[in-house]
Amino acid sequence: MSSVDAVVIGGGVIGCAVAYNLAKAGVSVAIVERDDICAGTSAACDTAIHLQSKSPGLHLRMAQESIKLFPELQKDFDEDIHFKKTGTMIAIQTREQNEVMRVFAERQRNNGLDVVILDRAAAVEKQPMMKGDLVGATYCTADATIHPQFLTKGYFQAAKKYGAKAMLHTNVENIALKDGHVASVITNRGNIQCKYVVNACGAYAPFIGKLTGLDIPIAPRRGQIVVTEPMPKFTHTIVNCARYIAAKFRPDLLGTSEADRMGIGLSLTQTERGNLLIGGTREFVGYDTRTTQKALLYILQHAANILPALKDIHIIRTFAGLRPFTPDGLPILGNVPGIEGFVMAAGHEGDGLALSAITGRLITEIICEKQSAYDFDLTKLSLERYKNLDIKAFEAQYAVYK
Numbered sequence: 001m002s003s004v005d006a007v008v009i010g011g012g013v014i015g016c017a018v019a020y021n022l023a024k025a026g027v028s029v030a031i032v033e034r035d036d037i038c039a040g041t042s043a044a045c046d047t048a049i050h051l052q053s054k055s056p057g058l059h060l061r062m063a064q065e066s067i068k069l070f071p072e073l074q075k076d077f078d079e080d081i082h083f084k085k086t087g088t089m090i091a092i093q094t095r096e097q098n099e100v101m102r103v104f105a106e107r108q109r110n111n112g113l114d115v116v117i118l119d120r121a122a123a124v125e126k127q128p129m130m131k132g133d134l135v136g137a138t139y140c141t142a143d144a145t146i147h148p149q150f151l152t153k154g155y156f157q158a159a160k161k162y163g164a165k166a167m168l169h170t171n172v173e174n175i176a177l178k179d180g181h182v183a184s185v186i187t188n189r190g191n192i193q194c195k196y197v198v199n200a201c202g203a204y205a206p207f208i209g210k211l212t213g214l215d216i217p218i219a220p221r222r223g224q225i226v227v228t229e230p231m232p233k234f235t236h237t238i239v240n241c242a243r244y245i246a247a248k249f250r251p252d253l254l255g256t257s258e259a260d261r262m263g264i265g266l267s268l269t270q271t272e273r274g275n276l277l278i279g280g281t282r283e284f285v286g287y288d289t290r291t292t293q294k295a296l297l298y299i300l301q302h303a304a305n306i307l308p309a310l311k312d313i314h315i316i317r318t319f320a321g322l323r324p325f326t327p328d329g330l331p332i333l334g335n336v337p338g339i340e341g342f343v344m345a346a347g348h349e350g351d352g353l354a355l356s357a358i359t360g361r362l363i364t365e366i367i368c369e370k371q372s373a374y375d376f377d378l379t380k381l382s383l384e385r386y387k388n389l390d391i392k393a394f395e396a397q398y399a400v401y402k
Contacts, residue, residue, distance in 0.1 A: 002030075002165075002190065002191075002192050002193070003192070003193040003194070004028040004029055004030045004165065004192060004193075004194050005022075005027045005028045005029065005194065005195055005196060005367075006022055006027055006028070006029045006030075006194055006195065006196040006197070006198060006367060007029070007030050007032055007185045007192050007194045007196070007197050007198070008022070008029060008030070008031050008032070008198040008200055009032050009033075009172055009185070009197065009198065009199055009200060009201055009208055010031075010032075010033065010198075010199070010200035010201040010202060010204075010205075010346075011031055011032075011033030011035070011036065011037040011038065011039070011152075011156070011166075011168065012038060012040055012041055012042040012152060012200065012201075012202055012352065013038070013042040013148065013151060013152045013155065013352050013353060013356045014042075014200045014202065014345055014346065014348060014352055014355075014356055014359055014360075015031060015033070015198070015200035015201075015345070016031065016037065016038075016152050016155035016156040016159060017155045017356040017357060017359055017360035018198050018200055018345050018359065018360050018363045018364070019031045019155070019156070019159040019164045020155040020156075020158050020159040020162070020164070020360060021360035021361055021363070021364040022159075022164070022360075022363075022364050022367060023158075023159045023160075023162035023163050023164040024158075024159075024162045024364075025364050025368055027364070027367060027368065028163065029159070029163075029164045029165070030164065030165040030166070030167055030192055030194075031156070031159065031164060031165070031166050031167065031168075032167045032170050032172055032185065032187060032192070033166075033167070033168050033169075033170065034169065034170060034171050034172070035168070035169065036168055036169070037152060037153065037156045037166075037168065038148070038149050038152040038153060038156075040202065040203075040204075040321070040322070041202050041203060041321045041322055041323065041324070041352065042148055042149070042152045042352060042353075043148060043149055043152075043321075044223075044225070044289070044319055044320060044321025044322075045148050045223070045225075045321055045350070045352075045353065046148075046225060046267055046268075046269045046277040046279055046280075047082075047145040047146055047147060047148065047269045047271060047277065048088070048143065048144075048145060048238050048267060048269050048353075049063075049067060049070075049083075049143060049144040049145065049146055049353055049354040050063075050088060050143050050238070050240070050351075050354060051063050051064060051067065051088075051108075051113055051140060051142045051143050051354070052088050052090060052108070052113070052115060052138065052140045052142075052143055052240070052245075053240065053244070053245060053350075053351075054108075054351070054354075055329060056104075056107035056108050056110065056111045057111065058330070058376060058377065058380055058381075059329070059330060059351075060108060060111050060113060061111065061112075061376065062355055062358050062376060063351070063354050063355060063358075064112065064113070064142075065358050065374060066354055066355050066356070066357045066358035066359075067142070067144060067354065067357075069357035069358065069361070070083045070144070070146065070357060071083065073154065073155075073357060074154075076158055077154035077155075077157065077158050078154070078157055078158075078161075079150050079151075079153050079154035079157060080147075080150060081146055081147055081150045081151045081154050082145070082146055082147040082150060082272055083144060083145075083146045084144055084145050084146075085141065085142070085143075085144045086143065086144055086145050086236075086237050086238055087139065087140060087141040087142070087143055087236075087237040087238070088138075088139075088140055088143035088237055088238040088239070088240055089118075089123065089126065089127050089130070089137045089138065089139050089237050089238070089239055089240070090137055090138040090239075090240045090241060090242055090244070090245065091123075091130060091134055091137050091239065091240070091241040091242065091266065091306045092134070092135050092136045092137055092138070092241075092242050093133050093134060093135060093241065093242065093243075093305075093306070094135065094242075095135065097135075097242035097243075098117075098135055098136055098242075100242065101117065101138055101242050101245070102117055104245065105117055105138050108140075113140060113142060114140060114141065114142065115138055115139070115140045116138065116139050116140075117136060117137075117138055117139075118136055118137050118138070118139055119135075119136045120134050120135055120136050122136075123136055123137035123139075126139065126236065126237075127235060127236055127237065127239065129234060129235055129307045129308075129309050130239070130306060130307055131307075131308055131309075132304070132305050132306045132307060132308045133305040133306055134306060139237075143237075143238055145238065145269055146353060147271075147272070148353055151353065151356070155356070155360070167187065167189060167192075170187045170188065170189045171187060171188045172185060172186070172187055172208065172211070173186045173187060173188060174186040174211050175197055175208075175211045175212050175342075176191075177212065177339065180338065180339065180340055181195075181339075181340045181341055182194060182195060182196060182197050182339065182340065182341030182342055185197060194341075195341050196341045196342075196343055196367050197341060197342050197343065198343045198344075198345050198363060198367075199216075199342070199343070199344050199345065199346055200345040200346055201346060202218075202322070202324040202346055202347075202348070202352070203218060203219070203220040203221075203287070203322040203323065203324040203325075205218050205324065205332075205344070205346035205347065206218055206400060206401075212339055212342060214336065214339070214342075214383070215391040216332065216344070216346070216347075216383065217326060217327055217386050217389055217391060217394050218324045218325065218326055218332070218346060218347045218400075219284060219324075219325045219326075219394070219395075219398035219399070219400045220284075220285075220286060220287050220322035220323070220324070220325070220399075220400070221282055221283065221284060221322065221323040221324075221325040221349070221398075222281060222282075222283040222284075222285050222288065222289065222320050222321070222322055222323075223279055223280040223281055223282060223283075223320060223321055223322075223323055223350065224279065224280055224281045224283075224291050224292070224295050224296060224299065224318065224319075224320045225277055225278065225279040225280055225318065225319055225320065225321075226276075226277075226278040226279070226296060226299060226300060226315055226318050227275050227276070227277055227278075227315070227316055227317045227318065227319070228275055228276040228278065228310075228313045228314060228315055228316065229275070229313065229314045229315075229316050230273050230274035230275050231274050231275075231276070231313060232274065233270070233274075234270055234276060234309075235268065235270060235307075238267070238268065238269050239266060239267075239268040239306070239307065240265070240266060240267050240268075241265055241266035241302075241306060243264065243265040243266070243302070244265030244266055244267055244280075245265075258294075258298075259298040259302070262281045262282070262283050262295055262298060263281050263282030263283060264280075264281060264295070264298045264299060264302050265279075265280065265281075265282070265302070266278070266279075266299075266302055266303050266306060267279045267280050268303065268307070275316075276310075276313065278299060278300070278303050278310070279299065280299065281295050281298075281299065282323070283295070284325075284397075284398045284399050285399060286399040286400075286401070287322065289320050289321065289322060290320065291318040291319065291320050296318055300315075323349045323350045324346055324347045324348060324349060324352075325347075325349055325398065326347040326349065327386070327389065327394065328385075329349060330347070330380065330381055331345075331346065331347045331348045331349075331351070331355065331359070331381060332344045332345075332346055332347040332381060332382070332383050333345055333359065333362060333363065333378060333381040333382075334362075334363075334366055334378050334381060334382050334383075335366060335382075336383050336384075337382075337383075337384055343363060343366060343367065344383055345359055345363050358374075361373070361374075362374070362376070362378070366378075
């Protein structure tokens with residue numbers, strides 16, 4: 001039996017970020033991943049690091065602190081993660097959306113984020129391709145883009161540089177407890193004795209929870225994305241739409257059409273090579289990662305309504321990923337009461353890239369029992385906040401085990 005201080009289960013961007021920070025802090029750590037690094041959700045997303053999409057309060061403050069860390073990470077990584085401050089514009093298509101976004105933007109400004117509301121003329125002047133269905137837009141310079149696979153790989157390589165072990169293509173079969181403490185992780189390739197287990201399995205975190213008798217309210221929420229041919233510079237910023245924000249936080253503000261039920265919204269970024277990544281959907285369909293023709297058509301129709309020039313661009317492929325959704329839209333982080341050494345780091349929804357850096361720092365502070373450098377109230381992120389949740393109803397409503 002091998003032995004380490006901590007086992008991180010999950011080789012996505014969150015798991016690798018945690019392993020990197022732990023290893024750098026001198027904690028002996030092993031990453032256990034059933035497939036390969038960045039083989040799941042972290043490889044099935046666009047390139048955006050959004051601050052504008054974060055709910056004002058703890059969520060936004062964590063993202064603001066996280067984004068400050070990426071330049072430092074780039075210096076420590078051998079991999080170019082393509083971090084770039086680009087800003088974001090959120091297209092507003094109706095007067096009703098405009099009122100909602102004005103309130104949302106004001107709350108964000110009160111939390112220190114520089115967001116302005118532009119009328120249609122100012123929005124089109126700043127983003128000439130936005131000549132379609134538009135009454136105005138929000139604009140924020142703080143948002144950025146990054147390469148998801150290179151970021152995950154950067155964390156992973158740096159973790160190994162600081163001594164982390166990797167067990168890829170390895171299935172976790174059980175977690176052994178002794179007197180209420182984590183004792184070891186049982187895998188198909190042998191057992192690993194450890195003091196801590198970090199559940200960083202994203203949408204699959206509930207399966208790891210079941211191994212210790214825990215009910216974890218995380219549901220897979222599918223997002224479909226279209227990839228275009230490479231092309232010259234198309235937009236000057238990331239482009240979102242107010243429907244994208246509503247689908248994330250206030251789906252009740254959407255209508256009842258099929259597209260509304262799919263959570264159709266616009267999130268558009270452009271890669272270094274010129275490809276446009278156009279999303280997306282927010283669907284509860286269990287662990288189905290297939291793309292569907294109907295959803296893709298809705299995505300493209302909605303995007304072209306805002307940016308009409310998209311009608312002349314060729315599509316080369318599509319893909320889908322599973323966001324780890326939680327009932328309140330916040331991740332589940334920290335120690336789990338009743339199982340000493342079991343630590344949660346999952347449920348980031350579509351914010352894994354943006355929150356990866358701060359998540360790695362926070363989990364490391366918890367495991368190392370260090371005074372936090374941040375004044376976040378992490379009780380608001382504890383699994384304990386869901387102790388009165390009807391887990392059976394949650395699992396049924398969101399097709400958790402479908």
